[in-house]
Amino acid sequence: MKTRIALFLLLPALLLAQSNGSRQPAPLVLAHVTVIDVAGGPSKPDMTVVIRGDRISDIGKAGEMPVPPDATVVDASGKFLIPGLWDMHVHWYDRDSLTLFTANGVTGVREMFGNSGLLRWRDEIAKGSLTGPRMIVASPIIDGPQPVWPNSIAVGNEEEGRKAVREVKQWGADFVKVYSLLPRDAYFGIADESKRQGISFVGHVPFAVSAAEASDAGQKSIEHLTGILIGCSYKETELRNEVVKAKSPGARFRAEGVELLDTFSDRKAKDLFARFVKNQTWQCPTLTVLRSNAYLGDQSFRNDPRLKYVPRPMRERWGQRIASRNDSDYVKKVFRKEVEIVGAMQRAGVPLLAGTDTGNPFCFPGFSLHDELALLVIAGLTPAEALRAATLNPAKFLGLEKTLGTIEPGKIADLVLLDADPLADIRNTQKINAVISNGRLFDRKALNKMLAEAETNDR
Numbered sequence: 001m002k003t004r005i006a007l008f009l010l011l012p013a014l015l016l017a018q019s020n021g022s023r024q025p026a027p028l029v030l031a032h033v034t035v036i037d038v039a040g041g042p043s044k045p046d047m048t049v050v051i052r053g054d055r056i057s058d059i060g061k062a063g064e065m066p067v068p069p070d071a072t073v074v075d076a077s078g079k080f081l082i083p084g085l086w087d088m089h090v091h092w093y094d095r096d097s098l099t100l101f102t103a104n105g106v107t108g109v110r111e112m113f114g115n116s117g118l119l120r121w122r123d124e125i126a127k128g129s130l131t132g133p134r135m136i137v138a139s140p141i142i143d144g145p146q147p148v149w150p151n152s153i154a155v156g157n158e159e160e161g162r163k164a165v166r167e168v169k170q171w172g173a174d175f176v177k178v179y180s181l182l183p184r185d186a187y188f189g190i191a192d193e194s195k196r197q198g199i200s201f202v203g204h205v206p207f208a209v210s211a212a213e214a215s216d217a218g219q220k221s222i223e224h225l226t227g228i229l230i231g232c233s234y235k236e237t238e239l240r241n242e243v244v245k246a247k248s249p250g251a252r253f254r255a256e257g258v259e260l261l262d263t264f265s266d267r268k269a270k271d272l273f274a275r276f277v278k279n280q281t282w283q284c285p286t287l288t289v290l291r292s293n294a295y296l297g298d299q300s301f302r303n304d305p306r307l308k309y310v311p312r313p314m315r316e317r318w319g320q321r322i323a324s325r326n327d328s329d330y331v332k333k334v335f336r337k338e339v340e341i342v343g344a345m346q347r348a349g350v351p352l353l354a355g356t357d358t359g360n361p362f363c364f365p366g367f368s369l370h371d372e373l374a375l376l377v378i379a380g381l382t383p384a385e386a387l388r389a390a391t392l393n394p395a396k397f398l399g400l401e402k403t404l405g406t407i408e409p410g411k412i413a414d415l416v417l418l419d420a421d422p423l424a425d426i427r428n429t430q431k432i433n434a435v436i437s438n439g440r441l442f443d444r445k446a447l448n449k450m451l452a453e454a455e456t457n458d459r
Ligand SMILES: [Zn+2]
Pocket: 089, 090, 091, 112, 357
């Protein structure tokens, strides 16, 4: 480890400290690190990365760039630096274990069912008084007159849809979340009012609306590939009419039936994906939850060592879901088709976001984002493309690409230091040596402490 003192850097630093009237914390330097370019450029070995406050201030070739004399220097020889990861679909309401995201290198999350607690945590994390991932928080779910979930906002017509949008904006939501049982007129009312209010709307494609219509209406992201398989069926209209008439989840499932796969049309898929590209409709496939939904009967889930981090009531609910399951070969076939579709979307240029649906059975805070990255690679993405879906793409989606998403001077220092190259094997994202969240360094020892403290034991 070489630390070179550059006197000429000292003076401006002192002046700056004085003019602020308070002492800046010492700069942080990662020395001899390989910087990964998630935008697709070549990796840059043996770099010096300087972090001041919450920002990356300089990046240069080691030896060519002076190290600030008062810096805390981390020898990162043989290590790899990636931008902080985002999980773009989570439901997590346990304040004591928000650090599980940070401990896994997930420095940002999109919370998909807002409540006032989350709004508070979002603001506390932004201020630095709570340790956890940056949060973008949804409205409460806006659903039809008989919502799927309690605490949703029930709307039955266009006017109620418009009113709900104005209310959740006022309340402080970062975006509007739409759901499966919305009637058509309510959905299109929400779409139009969101445009007027300058707030984005995302979520499930309702059963009563086609994915193509949702894309044209400006829905910014589609979650869990909702509406996609049916939208790729050459019997789309007929099948949707049956689904809309069905009164229960089971009946809806039967209404789609095996025809969903048998009537899949490559032509329709190609047209739908082209429409997503044209409208810039993002997809957050959440393969992690689709897999656990399809394979929940699998006993292997029971022995997942990560269960020790899940609060007991949630762990028990997950267990009950396993016990009551008898997965058919058909749901597994659907899952395999969905994995295939994600690869086809990437090849078609459809913008993708990495998300897990954390909070649902066997979708773990922080840990499962790495499961999602691995699934995206299985779907056909390169490791760089999978990483992009969890870094640069979320930044672009959120309109934050000037401050987040890549490793560049001036950007916020949300970074993950890895012991091995994630481009060689995506599973290397799990070999975390250190996490830098908003400029704050958590070394392996600090991360281990976080993990130990987040174990739920009897909680
Ligand atoms: Zn969800």
